[in-house]
Amino acid sequence: MFSYGPKALVALLLLSFSATVTANWQQGEASVAIEGADLTDVRVQAIKNAVADASFKNGSFIAAEDVVLDGLLISSKSVITTQGQIQRVEVMSETVTDDILKVVVKVSFSPLFNCAHDGYNRSMLVAQFQVLKPQQAKYGSIFDLGKQISKRFERQLSVEHNSPKVLLIDKAFTDVNSYDKIDLQEITDKAIYMTREYGRQFVLFGFIRDISLFEQVTEELLTDDVSLRRNFTIQVYLLDAYKHNILYKETYHSEADWEYSSDYSVDTNNSLFWRSDYGRVVLNTINMAVSDVSNLLQCERSFAQVINTEQQSITINMGAENGIKKGDKFTLYKKRLPIGVNGMSHSTLRSYPAVELEVKQVDSTSSVLDMYNPNQFINIELLDLVSPTR
Known part of the structure; x- marks a missing residue:
C-alpha cells in the first residue's frame, strides 16, 4: 500500500450532468506513470482522473480544472463540494506497481438542490x-x-x-x-x-x-x-x-x-x-x-441589517463583496419577540412588501437603498432586516 500526503485539494467543476433522484456512490480508478515526477503532482492528477472516471460511470462528465495548494487534501480521504452533483470523495486505495501509481476512489453523487439560491454570499x-x-x-x-x-x-x-x-x-x-x-x-x-x-x-x-x-x-x-x-x-x-x-x-x-x-x-x-x-x-x-x-x-435566505436610516433611503450591512449590485430589490422585515406561555421570547419576522427598496449605491461592505412607500407610512429602524425580493 502506498500513501503520500500532498498539500492539495482538487476543486472540480461540473460541466454537464444527468440529474439523479437519490444520492449514490460510484467507484472510479486511474493509473498515472510516475517517471521521476513529483509524487504530490502525480497523486493529485491520479485522483482527478479517478473522480472523472467515477463521474463518467454515473452518467456525468466533469473536468478537473484547479488545484488549490492549501493543505486541505493531505490523506487518503477528502470531501469535495461542487456546484453540481459531486458531494464527497474518498480515496479507497493507492498502489505503486512498476513505477505506475494506481488510485481507486469512491464518489458520492447527490441530487441537485431543489431550492433557488438568491445569489448573494452569506x-x-x-x-x-x-x-x-x-x-x-x-x-x-x-x-x-x-x-x-x-x-x-x-x-x-x-x-x-x-x-x-x-x-x-x-x-x-x-x-x-x-x-x-x-x-x-x-x-x-x-x-x-x-x-x-x-x-x-x-x-x-x-x-x-x-x-x-x-x-x-x-x-x-x-x-x-x-x-x-x-x-x-x-x-x-x-x-x-x-x-x-x-x-x-x-x-x-x-x-x-x-x-x-x-x-x-x-x-x-x-x-x-x-x-x-x-x-x-x-x-x-x-x-x-x-x-x-x-x-x-445554499437554501437559506439572505438577510441584511439596517445600519443607517434617512428620509427616503436606508443603508444595510451587505455590499459588493456579498454580490449586491445597483438595481437589486429588497423587501423589508421587522423582527418581533413575542413572549410565550413559558415566559420565553420567540423571534418572528414580519414582511412589508408594500415598502419598495432598490439599491442605488454600493461599496464593498454596505449598500444604500432608496425607499418607496406609496401606500402607508412604515417607520424603518436600526437593526430592521431586508431580504432579496423573490
Whole structure:
C-alpha cells in the first residue's frame, strides 16, 4: 500500500450532468506513470482522473480544472463540494506497481438542490471551538487545538462555492460546559448580542468533545501489533442569528494513529503535524463538516441589517463583496419577540412588501437603498432586516 500526503485539494467543476433522484456512490480508478515526477503532482492528477472516471460511470462528465495548494487534501480521504452533483470523495486505495501509481476512489453523487439560491454570499461568524476536556490535551500539549480548528473552519468555508464572507473571532459562543443543554432563551440572548456586535447573519460554533487516546490491537500470525490511536470528535452548530434559531447540529467523529511520544510537545502551527495521520484525519473531518454546512446554506435566505436610516433611503450591512449590485430589490422585515406561555421570547419576522427598496449605491461592505412607500407610512429602524425580493 502506498500513501503520500500532498498539500492539495482538487476543486472540480461540473460541466454537464444527468440529474439523479437519490444520492449514490460510484467507484472510479486511474493509473498515472510516475517517471521521476513529483509524487504530490502525480497523486493529485491520479485522483482527478479517478473522480472523472467515477463521474463518467454515473452518467456525468466533469473536468478537473484547479488545484488549490492549501493543505486541505493531505490523506487518503477528502470531501469535495461542487456546484453540481459531486458531494464527497474518498480515496479507497493507492498502489505503486512498476513505477505506475494506481488510485481507486469512491464518489458520492447527490441530487441537485431543489431550492433557488438568491445569489448573494452569506455573512458568517466563526466563533472559537473549545476543548471540553482540557486534560485530554496534555498528551502532546495540544492545548491550542481549538484555535487551530477554528482557523481551519474559517479558511475552508471561505473557499467554498458561493462562499460566505467569514469573520473569525477569538470568543466562544457559549460556556464550555453547556454544549448539551443550550436552551432557546440563551440562543435568543446571545444571537441578539452577536447581531449588534458583529452584524453577521450566521454563526458557526462548536466544541471538541473528545481527543482521548486508546490502544488498538491488531492480531497477527505470530504476534499482536499494538498501535496508539487518538479520537477526534467535534460537535458543530450553525445559528441564524437574525432569526434566533439553530439551523444545524451534528457530531463528527474520526480517529487515527498518534505517532508522538508522551513527552513530545506538538507544534500545531507546523505543517508536519497536519501531514501526520492524525492531522490529516482532523482536516478531513473539518472538510466533511464544511461541506454539510455549505450545502445547507445554499437554501437559506439572505438577510441584511439596517445600519443607517434617512428620509427616503436606508443603508444595510451587505455590499459588493456579498454580490449586491445597483438595481437589486429588497423587501423589508421587522423582527418581533413575542413572549410565550413559558415566559420565553420567540423571534418572528414580519414582511412589508408594500415598502419598495432598490439599491442605488454600493461599496464593498454596505449598500444604500432608496425607499418607496406609496401606500402607508412604515417607520424603518436600526437593526430592521431586508431580504432579496423573490
